[in-house]
Amino acid sequence: xxxxxxxxxxVMAALALAACGGSPSENGSAEGGxxxxxxxxxxxxxxxxxxxxxxxxxxRFQAETGTKxxxxxxxxxIKVKIGPAIAAGKAPDLWDNAADVVSTTVVxxxxxxxxxxxxxxxxxxxKKVSELIDTKLVDxxxxxxxxSTKWLVPYELISTGWFYxxxxxxxxxxxxxxxxxxxxxxxxxxxxxxxxxxxxxxxWENFLTLDLLLxxxxxxxxLAKIFEDKSGAGWxxxxxxxxxxxxxxxxxGGYLIKGYDASKYPAQQTNWAQGKAAFLxxxxxxxxxxxxxxxxxxxxxxxxxxxxxxGNTEVNVSLIGFSVPKKAENPEPAKRFISYFxxxxxxxxxxxxxxxxxPRADIPAPAELADVQKQLSSNPVRPVLDxxxxxxxxxxxxxxxxxxxxxxISAQEFVAKAKEAHVQYWKTAG
Amino acid sequence: xTATLTPAPEKAPRRARASSGASRRRDSGPLERQQSxxxxxxxxxxxxxYGLLFLAPIAYAAWTSLYRWDGMGEMEWQGLKNYWILWNDxxxxxxxxxxxxxxxxxxxxxxxxxxxxxxxxxxxxxKLFARxxxxxxxxxxxxxxxxxxxxxxxPDGPVNAVLGWVGVETPPKWLGTDNVFTLIMATLxxxxxxxxxxxxxxxxxxxxxxxxxxxxxxxxxxxxxxxHVTIPLAWDVITVCAVLWTVSSVKVFELxxxxxxxxxxxxxxxxxxxxxxxxxxxxxxxxVPKLGLASAAALVSLxxxxxxxxxxxxxxxxxxxxx
Numbered sequence: 001x002x003x004x005x006x007x008x009x010x011v012m013a014a015l016a017l018a019a020c021g022g023s024p025s026e027n028g029s030a031e032g033g034x035x036x037x038x039x040x041x042x043x044x045x046x047x048x049x050x051x052x053x054x055x056x057x058x059x060r061f062q063a064e065t066g067t068k069x070x071x072x073x074x075x076x077x078i079k080v081k082i083g084p085a086i087a088a089g090k091a092p093d094l095w096d097n098a099a100d101v102v103s104t105t106v107v108x109x110x111x112x113x114x115x116x117x118x119x120x121x122x123x124x125x126x127k128k129v130s131e132l133i134d135t136k137l138v139d140x141x142x143x144x145x146x147x148s149t150k151w152l153v154p155y156e157l158i159s160t161g162w163f164y165x166x167x168x169x170x171x172x173x174x175x176x177x178x179x180x181x182x183x184x185x186x187x188x189x190x191x192x193x194x195x196x197x198x199x200x201x202x203x204w205e206n207f208l209t210l211d212l213l214l215x216x217x218x219x220x221x222x223l224a225k226i227f228e229d230k231s232g233a234g235w236x237x238x239x240x241x242x243x244x245x246x247x248x249x250x251x252x253g254g255y256l257i258k259g260y261d262a263s264k265y266p267a268q269q270t271n272w273a274q275g276k277a278a279f280l281x282x283x284x285x286x287x288x289x290x291x292x293x294x295x296x297x298x299x300x301x302x303x304x305x306x307x308x309x310x311g312n313t314e315v316n317v318s319l320i321g322f323s324v325p326k327k328a329e330n331p332e333p334a335k336r337f338i339s340y341f342x343x344x345x346x347x348x349x350x351x352x353x354x355x356x357x358x359p360r361a362d363i364p365a366p367a368e369l370a371d372v373q374k375q376l377s378s379n380p381v382r383p384v385l386d387x388x389x390x391x392x393x394x395x396x397x398x399x400x401x402x403x404x405x406x407x408x409i410s411a412q413e414f415v416a417k418a419k420e421a422h423v424q425y426w427k428t429a430g
Numbered sequence: 431x432t433a434t435l436t437p438a439p440e441k442a443p444r445r446a447r448a449s450s451g452a453s454r455r456r457d458s459g460p461l462e463r464q465q466s467x468x469x470x471x472x473x474x475x476x477x478x479x480y481g482l483l484f485l486a487p488i489a490y491a492a493w494t495s496l497y498r499w500d501g502m503g504e505m506e507w508q509g510l511k512n513y514w515i516l517w518n519d520x521x522x523x524x525x526x527x528x529x530x531x532x533x534x535x536x537x538x539x540x541x542x543x544x545x546x547x548x549x550x551x552x553x554x555x556x557k558l559f560a561r562x563x564x565x566x567x568x569x570x571x572x573x574x575x576x577x578x579x580x581x582x583x584x585p586d587g588p589v590n591a592v593l594g595w596v597g598v599e600t601p602p603k604w605l606g607t608d609n610v611f612t613l614i615m616a617t618l619x620x621x622x623x624x625x626x627x628x629x630x631x632x633x634x635x636x637x638x639x640x641x642x643x644x645x646x647x648x649x650x651x652x653x654x655x656x657x658h659v660t661i662p663l664a665w666d667v668i669t670v671c672a673v674l675w676t677v678s679s680v681k682v683f684e685l686x687x688x689x690x691x692x693x694x695x696x697x698x699x700x701x702x703x704x705x706x707x708x709x710x711x712x713x714x715x716x717x718v719p720k721l722g723l724a725s726a727a728a729l730v731s732l733x734x735x736x737x738x739x740x741x742x743x744x745x746x747x748x749x750x751x752x753x
Contacts, residue, residue, distance in 0.1 A: 080713040083501045100716035107718055108500045201607060201690070201698065259585025262603030267584040390716035395521055399699050402607055421520075428515040 037068040038093035038334040041082070043101075043320075046073040049354040050156070057346040058337070065340075067333045082325075086110050091325040094334035099141055099152050099383075100390065102323045106144045111151045112324040112331055118150055120339045129153065129342050133359045140317055140383040153338045154321035156350055157357040159302075159372045160208045160384060161316075162196070162279040163286055165294070166301030166371075171278055178216070178246060178308040185255040188278055195255035197272035197280045198405075199265040203398035204385075205282050206405050208316070209250070211385050212305040213243040216312045224386035230426040235419035244404070244411035246308070251407050261406040279303065283318075287368040288355050300368035304375050314382040315375045319359070396421040488732070495726035500718045512726035521699050522727060525707040528611060529731065532679045532703065533738065536615050536622075540675065541668075543623040548630055549656050561631060564624035575617045576688030580605065583613070611701045614689050618682060626671050633667035634660055662751060669746045673739055680735045681705060704731035 040058070044051035051073055058069050072092070074081060079101045085091045086105060095102075105111045118130040118138075125132070133154065141149040164171050170188060175181040185195035198206055214222045218239035226234030234240070250256065257268055257277045266289075272280040273293040280286065287300050294300075304315055322338045324331050341347065348363045350356050357365040357373050365373035385393060400417035403409045409417065458466070495512050497505040516522045547564065551557050582589050583604035590601045603609060637659065645655050661668070683705040690697025696710050704727060711724035 079715060083719055086502045098716075104500075104714075104716065104718050105502065108503050110502050201605065201610075203698070259603075262606045262609075263584050264580030264605045267580065267587075389718075391714060394696060394699065394710075402698065406607065424518075424520060428519045 036066055036333060037070070038328075038330040038337070039070045039072070040334070040337075041072050041074050041078055041085075041092040041095040043076060043078050043095070043097045044073060045075040050350065050356075053346075053349040053354050054341070056349070057341050060346075061337055061340050065336070067336070069337065086325055086327060089327060091327050093328040093330045094322055094324055094337065096155075096320065096322045098158070099154075099319045099321065100387070102152055102321075103142055103387070105323070105325065106142070106151050109145050110326050111144065112326045112328065113144070113146065113148055113150060114153055114322075114324060114335065114338070115148065115150045117153055117335045117338050120335070122339050122342050125343060129339055132342060132362075134361060134377075136381055137317060137319060137359055140381055140387075141319070142383075142387045152319060152321040152323055153342070154319035154359045155341060155347060156320040156354075157284075157359055157376065158318045158320065159284045159316055159357070159376055160212075160282065161284065161302035161304055161372060161375070162209075162281050164279045164301050164303060165275065166299040167297050168275075168278065171301070174303060175306050177306050178213075181306055182249065182253070185250075185253065185278075189253075189255060194257040194277040195279060196250065197257045197268045197277035198260045199263050199268045200261040200402070200406055201263070202265055203393070203402060207393075207397060207401055208281050208384070209305060210243060210247050210401065212314075212316065213246050213308065214240065215314050215382065216305060216308040217243045217246075219312055220314050220380070220382050221386060223388060226422070227386070227388050227392060230423075232419045232422045232426075235415050235422060241411060241415050244414050247404060248411040248414075251405060273298075284357065284369055284372050287366075291355075291368070300371075302369075302371040302375065304379075313379045315379045316384045317376060317381040318384050321359075392425060396425050488729075491725040492729055494722055495729055497722045499721045501712075501721050505722075508722060512723045513730070515723060516726055516730060521702065522704075522707055524699065525702045525704045526731070526734070528701065529680055529682075529703045529705075529734075531611075532615060532618060532682055533676060536619055536679060537672070537675050540619050540622045540626060541672070543619065544627045544630055544671075545656065545661070547623070547627045548634055548660060549652055551627070551631055552634055552660070553652075561628060565628050566624065567621045568625045570621075572617070572621065572685045573688055575621070576685055579613060579617070579689060607698050607700060610690055610698070614682075614685055614701060617685060617689075618679070622675065622678075626675070629671055630664055630667060633664040637663045665746075665748065666750055669743070672742055672746060676735060676739050676742060680731060683709065704728075704734075 042051060042054060044054070046055075055071070058071060061067060062069055078095060079097060082091070082095060082097075082105065091110075102111065118133075119128055121127070122129055122132060137154060137157070138149050138152070141152060143149055144151050170191065170193070171184075173184075175184050188195050200206070211223065218237065222234075222237075222240070226237075226240070228234075257271060260268055268277070269280060269282070269286070269290065270293060271277060273290040275295070284302070304313070307313055322341070324334050324338075328334060342360070344360070344363065347358050347360055350358045351363050351366055355366045355368070357369050357376070361377055364370070385397075388397075396418055400409075400414050400421060403417070404411065404414040494505075496508055496510070498508045498512075499505040551560060551564075554560060581587055584590075585603075589604065593601045604613060641659050641663070642655055645659055650658065680703075682703055686697055686701050686703060686706050687709075690701045696715065697706065702710070708724045708728045708731070711720045711727060713719065
């Protein structure tokens with residue numbers, strides 16, 4: 001009784017108090033916000049490498065421009081704090097997060113349009129932000145109520161893939177088609193080596209393969225089309241079943257590491273890093289996650305799900321970047337900082353120190369992610385899972401998918417179950 | 431047992447209480463007058479705090495549950511639509527089923543274990559030590575179990591290794607999505623048993639030993655002593671424990687989050703309880719918060735548990751035995 005009551009009561013009480021706080025525009029700059037000052041809430045904890053990189057840039061920015069920056073290193077909790085803060089009129093002037101988290105403030109009309117930042121000059125480089133950051137990246141974002149996708153300025157890219165040890169002689173040749181990949185898996189199976197490691201409980205990571213197969217078989221945007229058709233007819237397209245059958249092939253073919261359906265993350269990921277399986281389907285952060293586990297001769301490679309019938313070579317991308325709430329008190333200095341951070345000598349530290357891919361093509365990714373950067377720049381990009389709301393993934397895609405992934409239902413049953421949950425979802429959505 | 435005992439003796443004392451209350455008001459003495467004068471000054475502050483911190487938020491939640499609200503923008507009137515959504519959402523239904531599973535199945539097993547332990551503990555040597563050992567799991571944060579389970583029960587983990595030694599070739603898929611909820615229940619029962627055993631034992635210690643001696647002389651077995659001496663005489667405490675269990679079982683939340691959810695993701699839907707449902711509606715990752723729906727869900731579970739508690743109290747009510 002107490003649990004839900006207290007959670008709800010706490011939230012409600014906080015919001016009730018917050019609602020009395022008055023609108024931000026009233027107590028805005030009058031409070032001494034001034035021109036040369038802004039607040040920044042970071043998704044990083046102070047001891048994380050990204051935080052150190054951003055902190056160093058802030059220090060330089062403060063010294064060079066005289067702007068005062070008040071930073072709070074919130075960590076991932078920021079995603080639950082930002083909504084109430086916006087509601088209370090106490091939103092920071094600048095915050096950062098993955099695009100899917102920021103997008104919750106976008107669809108509710110609470111994020112400022114950052115077109116002016118994209119049009120602004122990056123100090124000392126003589127170029128605009130929009131000339132340095134490939135527009136195809138920002139185009140993957142969902143549109144805000146005014147139809148713009150320029151509500152996030154990315155400083156870090158995440159992609160996905162089947163990661164593997166490129167120094168492994170068995171994996172020297174990259175499969176060019178799905179059939180070749182299955183052949184490779186067969187060859188590994190003959191050597192008693194599982195093709196794919198997977199922590200079976202992970203929904204997102206395991207679904208990635210099907211996500212890309214749907215694109216390979218049916219073209220980009222297939223999931224979004226399925227999602228939008230409330231009748232669920234999208235699930236009946238023959239290509240959807242075709243992709244599901246490829247997943248079934250992976251499961252039934254005996255290519256998965258033993259015990260994948262009964263382990264808890266990161267048990268099988270660790271097994272993979274120790275060479276007990278060839279591939280692992282994951283986000284590009286896995287390179288950093290296993291960096292202390294892999295042997296000295298490990299060379300991180302990334303394989304994209306190969307085409308099934310030609311064309312459709314889209315690569316997943318998701319962005320981490322800065323956002324400015326619409327209700328921010330001092331948006332201008334915050335926006336100036338964003339352009340400042342995109343400057344090469346600031347941003348390249350995201351690659352060299354924080355070991356991640358930046359959105360600037362002229363900043364080389366760290367060696368372990370070089371494959372991914374190459375794949376991102378030489379292929380069309382798409383948003384992971386077509387930016388579907390996570391609630392839909394949770395309620396419709398993942399439960400049915402996990403049953404198929406654990407070998408309990410067939411591809412046909414998966415499609416039927418997902419369709420049923422889809423119809424149910426739209427019945428109660430809204 | 432309770433059903434036959436309860437009704438008859440219940441009515442008489444009640445009537446007696448009512449009539450004595452009425453007569454007291456008529457001819458109240460100085461002490462009663464003093465007491466009634468002090469009633470409000472003493473009760474009002476507590477009532478105020480209670481109203482402000484509990485009743486007002488509940489009322490606010492009830493009001494919010496009639497709206498669609500993301501917590502940032504305008505509230506949009508929905509009427510009873512949120513309740514309609516809950517009614518039609520299979521995930522809410524399964525969350526309620528899971529909550530009831532913990533409440534009923536978990537409760538029955540916990541109390542059976544507690545009674546069995548009481549049976550043994552009362553008569554064993556070094557019982558204080560044994561009690562401390564039993565209570566220990568309760569001191570450890572549930573989070574620890576969630577984290578350790580992933581290691582203990584992993585396919586090549588220690589549990590399966592031990593099973594392998596004794597010849598079990600195909601151990602169960604402990605951490606498979608279907609079994610996670612059972613594992614969560616098992617953890618809950620394990621931690622709660624020590625807690626309730628301790629409380630019940632405290633009551634059992636107050637039972638005069640001569641009653642047990644007498645029972646023994648009359649040839650009662652251990653089971654009969656539990657059935658006819660321990661349980662009836664500790665009944666009040668057991669009733670309170672049952673209510674405590676009802677209340678706490680509906681709060682179960684962090685354990686599920688830890689067992690099922692990894693990285694930044696919510697746990698799989700099969701393991702959701704109403705508490706997790708509320709949490710996931712208020713703080714979704716990558717979806718717009720649904721505060722109206724969350725409030726409605728919280729209220730539904732509040733009403734559900736309220737009803738359950740009242741029912742439980744009625745079922746377990748009987749005359750106190752004085753000794």
